Amino acid sequence: MPLDNFRIVDTTLREGEQFARAHFTSEQKLEIARELDAFGVEYVEVTNPAASPASFEDARRIASLGLRARVLAHCRCSLEDARRAVEAGVQGVNVLFGTSEQLRRYSHGRSIHEILEFAREVISYLQEQGVETRFSCEDAFRTPLDTLLEVYTTVDSMGVDRVGIADTVGVADPHGVHEVVSAVRSVVRADIEFHGHDDSGCAIANAYSALRAGGTHVDTTVLGIGERNGITPLGGLIARLYATDRSLVARYDLPRLRRLDELVSRITGVPIPFNNYVTGEMAFAHKAGMHTKAVLANPGSYEALDPADFGIERRLELGHRLTGWNAVAHRASALGLRLGERELREATREIKALADAGPLSTDTVDEVLRAWAARLEVEPRTCASTGGVNVWAR
Numbered sequence: 362m363p364l365d366n367f368r369i370v371d372t373t374l375r376e377g378e379q380f381a382r383a384h385f386t387s388e389q390k391l392e393i394a395r396e397l398d399a400f401g402v403e404y405v406e407v408t409n410p411a412a413s414p415a416s417f418e419d420a421r422r423i424a425s426l427g428l429r430a431r432v433l434a435h436c437r438c439s440l441e442d443a444r445r446a447v448e449a450g451v452q453g454v455n456v457l458f459g460t461s462e463q464l465r466r467y468s469h470g471r472s473i474h475e476i477l478e479f480a481r482e483v484i485s486y487l488q489e490q491g492v493e494t495r496f497s498c499e500d501a502f503r504t505p506l507d508t509l510l511e512v513y514t515t516v517d518s519m520g521v522d523r524v525g526i527a528d529t530v531g532v533a534d535p536h537g538v539h540e541v542v543s544a545v546r547s548v549v550r551a552d553i554e555f556h557g558h559d560d561s562g563c564a565i566a567n568a569y570s571a572l573r574a575g576g577t578h579v580d581t582t583v584l585g586i587g588e589r590n591g592i593t594p595l596g597g598l599i600a601r602l603y604a605t606d607r608s609l610v611a612r613y614d615l616p617r618l619r620r621l622d623e624l625v626s627r628i629t630g631v632p633i634p635f636n637n638y639v640t641g642e643m644a645f646a647h648k649a650g651m652h653t654k655a656v657l658a659n660p661g662s663y664e665a666l667d668p669a670d671f672g673i674e675r676r677l678e679l680g681h682r683l684t685g686w687n688a689v690a691h692r693a694s695a696l697g698l699r700l701g702e703r704e705l706r707e708a709t710r711e712i713k714a715l716a717d718a719g720p721l722s723t724d725t726v727d728e729v730l731r732a733w734a735a736r737l738e739v740e741p742r743t744c745a746s747t748g749g750v751n752v753w754a755r
């Protein structure tokens with residue numbers, strides 16, 4: 362399926378609020394909502410307005426900010442919750458019901474028949490209210506496929522705008538997601554939203570696979586925060602889509618990703634992981650000589666993403682024993698030192714030997730290079746008295 366018809370439902374303000382370290386103040390929620398909107402996500406999902414008085418008030422304030430993004434309230438499939446969401450003035454309501462054996466038995470105790478009765482009541486109410494409506498099966502990937510399809514075709518015939526397929530416990534793999542989403546795609550007319558947890562490390566790949574199979578909406582959170590170890594991270598999804606085709610993410614303000622990750626990191630007190638997609642400290646760090654040489658010749662040789670598109674600079678690691686003379690030469694010229702290839706190779710040997718004991722700071726590398734440059738300043742004069750030597754030819 363073509364990938365150019367997807368929308369991002371960022372749920373940092375709902376799923377992200379379920380992250381163990383998250384407690385957003387009203388002002389922080391507004392700030393996150395504005396940043397997400399400025400980045401360009403198409404939807405912002407907020408916590409159930411019926412959850413607490415502040416949750417209601419925050420939903421109301423966010424819904425009235427006049428964002429480009431549509432504001433969705435996440436609700437249980439009950440009239441009471443749906444009414445509170447409508448009162449809060451949101452543009453859409455995302456309702457859910459657990460359909461797996463596990464959740465039916467241990468969470469809410471309802472049969473599929475009863476679930477569909479609730480769905481009918483809530484969906485028809487929301488339609489009367491003229492808000493965008495989504496019905497999601499919680500724990501879809503532990504729900505038998507025939508049950509899932511029965512639920513989705515029924516809510517589709519009730520006229521929902523979108524069905525949600527949630528991998529609530531992170532058990533799905535990309536192959537399984539493709540199968541389920543394709544099956545749902547073939548029986549419903551509604552849009553399809555995918556929500557995937559990362560317990561077994563597939564959240565980004567699963568979201569991508571859902572889009573490949575005809576899904577239209579993907580749930581994300583900033584830094585992937587959510588229940589347990591979270592869901593598809595916004596930055597990771599963007600990186601995945603960019604790697605397929607940069608034009609797929611051209612409509613987003615990519616340099617804002619760093620601000621978003623930093624904002625949520627600051628608010629939650631959780632550092633951005635070193636290996637985070639795009640914004641991790643090492644996301645664009647090149648080390649081994651073979652890599653740095655090629656990257657200096659053409660960054661695309663070892664980069665799927667151009668850091669400049671995200672307003673980030675790549676780093677070339679120099680002070681280590683795997684370093685290469687091309688990178689060392691690059692540093693020398695950045696320092697304005699005119700060293701010939703022989704000196705650069707000698708300096709590289711010296712850096713490698715010193716770095717056998719441990720990484721060197723840039724200052725130490727610079728000292729080595731300056732020392733070689735100083736030697737050169739002496740040598741040409743010495744040589745000149747013996748007939749002159751072209752330093753660069755040696």
Ligand code: HCA
Nearest residue numbers: 457497499500525527529556
């Ligand atoms: C939850 C459940 C949910 C809902 C996803 C959805 C999940 O923790 O409240 O509404 O599609 O992972 O199943 O986040």
Ligand code: CU
Nearest residue numbers: 376529556587
């Ligand atoms: Cu979830």
